[in-house]
Amino acid sequence: MVSAWPEPVVRVQSLSDSGIDSIPDSYVKPIYDRPLHMDISSNSNQPDNIPVIDLANLYSHDLTLRKTTMDLISDACRHWGFFQLINHGVSYHLMAEVRRVWREFFHLPLEKKQEYANSPATYEGYGSRLGVEKGAKLDWSDYFFLHFLPVSIRNESKWPQSCRELVSEYNEAVLKLCGKLMKIFSLNLGLEEENAFGGEQVVGASLRVNLYPKCPQPDLTLGISPHSDPGGITVLLPDHHVSGLQVRKDNAWLTVKPIPNAFIINLADQLEVVSNGQYKSVEHRVIVNSNQDRLSLAFFYNPRGDILIRPLLTDNEPPLYDQPMTFNDYRTFIRLNGLHGKSQVQSLKSPR
Template sequence: MDCMKEWLEPIIRVQSLSESGASSIPKRYVKPPAERPGQVISPNEGTHGSNVPVIDIRSLVNESNPSDEATLRAISQACRDWGFFQVVNHGVSAEMMATMRDSWNEFFRMPMAEKQRYANSPATFEGYGSRLGVQNGAILDWGDYFFLQLFPESIRCKEKWPTCSTTLCETTEKYGRELRNLCRILTQALSVTLGLEKTMLWRAFGEEEVGSSLRVNYYPKCPQPDLTLGLSAHSDPGGITVLLPDYRVLGLQVRRGDEWITVKPVADSFIVNIGDQIQVLSNAIYKSVEHRVTVNSVEERASIAFFFNPRGDLLIGPAKELVNNDRPPQYKFMTYNEYRLYMRKLGPCGKSHIETMKA
């Protein structure tokens, strides 16, 4: 059996394990000691006083001042120092964000038999899933998810779009278009802050054929949260990730040096992070950063990640304007379709995937 076409092991839903009432987690979910989260954060209170930068992008969204130097400078600094930042006044209504959260929370509350109709496979990962990598015997994360390809529409697996809700598909479609527009604005800001022509990154990603996908992450309550993670440490393989967080329950942590910083979302904000493809295109001026997700024994947690990626068949490498004698190309050229196979085969593995692209 081909591991890229069919799962080689039975798929167990973490939600079912959580709801079984067991007092311990199966060994398949127990992380090696060095990867365990240690002291588990309270679901409503972070362990650190720091937070990723919060940036008001109203001037960029409204085009009242698309060259607002203060905002661009804040974005550039956040990309260099953190690889993460939160955006407020981003143009997506709080009502739309709430409807999106409510619609997908409703899906995960449905009977298991209904959710199983949309079970995914390694071939595309679209649909209802519980693991990212396909390796036999891999240590698993304590989380389920639903993954959808959004754009270009030609690559959607339409039978995986849930029909069990009258509003979910319509809401997801509208949300996806608004997030794609937001990411276009962000690519313009990143291009300018890198000293590139304003539309450079948008064009490098494929313009109207840019790839976009959505993953709804569901992290059930866990009886032993100190032994596992909802999502292991990794950097995102794509271009830009825009996360609609769970404002009630903390869990996202960002690596900063040797520390793991718990992100405290600001109301109605999105959390934005740089992916591996921006690291490559910027010739490592901007770097993707490892992050992970903790779980807890008190509250379930959900978040919605929008991934803005290069079109799959385009070669991605360092922008020629950012290569010179003092800064030679750091990475070789590769298509995003080739690159994302690392995540599909191996699952989240820190920053190891991008090491394969070193020139």
């Protein structure tokens, strides 16, 4: 693993706060990657948001409502790869408080944040880029990344002291939610009511807190480049005051409209592999704006890093993904090469 960044790291928040009226060339995306306002939410032939699932309906005494909800989740996983989850059981107060402490962190003096500066060896800490290609086009965002599971690699001394207690409580709550979702997904796929990654004792989990500073030329750059997430499930706590997440749907970009106190759930590459392509990890990106900073928290629920991930076949289907890879190797490839759409998960398929 590369232990140092190829160039001096520039903090995007510092660029934004400096009052520049044009962005450095290193953040200007190629024309084909710039946001072109391809927003299908204004198209009357398309839905105006990703599906919304009420998790409380799964615990209703009404068996028909429970069955309908399971079907809605299955449809969202097969045709969207994204949905918003309401009545999910995580405390709204906890969600608000964890947002607050991270906003406070990003508004600390730069020298205080630099004490947590990360490296490409683990990505843990305060960062501003992904990939180690020299001269790469960068995203307009800063972040803080931390490991939560397995416990053997968790190091809370690397977390900002003001955040530690709340972050641990928040991660535990979201981890429980992910366990519930994996059981639902497994049942809908016709698997036993077990975690499709082998059980709750072997999963990995991490948290990435994203800050997207206001940008003087938002039409030239992106907060995060198009990609699908590498792991199993991503639980996103968005900034419901300002939209930024876009999901690729029918070869166009849908801007997601966050619902207050909802999570945005998206399926990631390893779940697509495990389901043999029945569930989809979907390409998404983040746009920025010239008026407001935006903060989001992405909780990643992943397979254990050292086991080969392969399709769990049902009904004697042929495996579509027949180049198994450990999650550690898969994630390392992305950390070294950056984000490139869905090219990585497609590489696990043999030519037909």
